[in-house]
Amino acid sequence: MTHPMSTPHPLELACRLCAGTLAVVLGTLTGCGRAPQSAPEPAAAQPSTNLSSPTSSTAPKGMVWIPLGSFIMGSDNGTPDERPAHTVEMHGFWMDQTEVTNEEFARFVEATKYVTLAERPPDPSQFPDAPPENLVPGAGVFSPAPDIESLENHLAWWRWQPGANWKHPEGPGSNFAGRERHPVVHVCWDDAQAYAKWAGKRLPTEAEWEYAARGGQRGQPYVWGNDAPNPSHANIWQGHFPKINTAADGWRATAPVATYPPNGFGLFDMAGNVWEWCADWYRPDTYANSAVQDPKGPSTSYDPQEPLTAKRVMRGGSYLCSDVYCSGYRPSARMKSSPDTGLAHTGFRCVKDP
Ligand SMILES: [Ca+2]
Numbered sequence: 001m002t003h004p005m006s007t008p009h010p011l012e013l014a015c016r017l018c019a020g021t022l023a024v025v026l027g028t029l030t031g032c033g034r035a036p037q038s039a040p041e042p043a044a045a046q047p048s049t050n051l052s053s054p055t056s057s058t059a060p061k062g063m064v065w066i067p068l069g070s071f072i073m074g075s076d077n078g079t080p081d082e083r084p085a086h087t088v089e090m091h092g093f094w095m096d097q098t099e100v101t102n103e104e105f106a107r108f109v110e111a112t113k114y115v116t117l118a119e120r121p122p123d124p125s126q127f128p129d130a131p132p133e134n135l136v137p138g139a140g141v142f143s144p145a146p147d148i149e150s151l152e153n154h155l156a157w158w159r160w161q162p163g164a165n166w167k168h169p170e171g172p173g174s175n176f177a178g179r180e181r182h183p184v185v186h187v188c189w190d191d192a193q194a195y196a197k198w199a200g201k202r203l204p205t206e207a208e209w210e211y212a213a214r215g216g217q218r219g220q221p222y223v224w225g226n227d228a229p230n231p232s233h234a235n236i237w238q239g240h241f242p243k244i245n246t247a248a249d250g251w252r253a254t255a256p257v258a259t260y261p262p263n264g265f266g267l268f269d270m271a272g273n274v275w276e277w278c279a280d281w282y283r284p285d286t287y288a289n290s291a292v293q294d295p296k297g298p299s300t301s302y303d304p305q306e307p308l309t310a311k312r313v314m315r316g317g318s319y320l321c322s323d324v325y326c327s328g329y330r331p332s333a334r335m336k337s338s339p340d341t342g343l344a345h346t347g348f349r350c351v352k353d354p
């Protein structure tokens, strides 16, 4: 871990816990591939009905049953790390219908007194050269400069905000009042893990997430089908990214969960709103050697863009994904981030075994 604090560049400050990681994450999470797909992918098998699946009367609160079945994971039309498209077979599982909300996360914090990573001061021993005034808790918030002309420097629309965390999404003076049913943000993978454990659930594998996101549809490029993205589909970005957000879908940032139509399995916001942590380590070549039955991802992480930093997978895109720049809301799109990184457009949902 290199020391990011001696040079008080906001993005370097943002990388205090994982030098370089956030720089990659911040950018790639908003520019994650530029190849929105219009052609249908190869037909996937319809999930078959699990005759032994639990009934709705046994459903954990707020969860839906994702039946066993098989599907085509990945896409041969997407970015290289989505290839090759391959058949995967899945057991059934319960999944949260929505992203975990602020009010749900608040109940967890109330019960456990948990303190998220963004609320903790950086460990001075890890940053021995840092001025003490820089060793403060905080997180990255979306803040594009008005004069941005190029999309090449994807770090230009993020700002390190001291004091930003899940309770204060925009920093000191902000709170989530009125946003109780919005997804919690600024939670890192470790925070999400802690919540899942408390709730008696777990984070989904990448395969579970994609299988669930596809909602039983046959090889469609989007969770809603094959139509080009429009404001009725999901909370994503409309306008000229990153300077003009028309919010034609009604929301400039996070939206209340379940604002948009559910997918075929009854899951909301599997495209857009916030990115969602998965359990798996990230590798770009995961699918080269992936198991057919319930794959759980590689045993180690490797990101060629930042080879020294281990990363977990994130899925689904966010309110910052634009159809002209980013296509992270495709069900096959993959993203990655270090487990200690929480951001303004990153949340999670949980799954549970029967
Ligand atoms: Ca929006």
Ligand SMILES: [Ca+2]
Residues within 6 Å of the ligand: 099, 269, 270, 271, 272, 273, 274, 275, 276, 316, 317
């Ligand atoms: Ca989402």
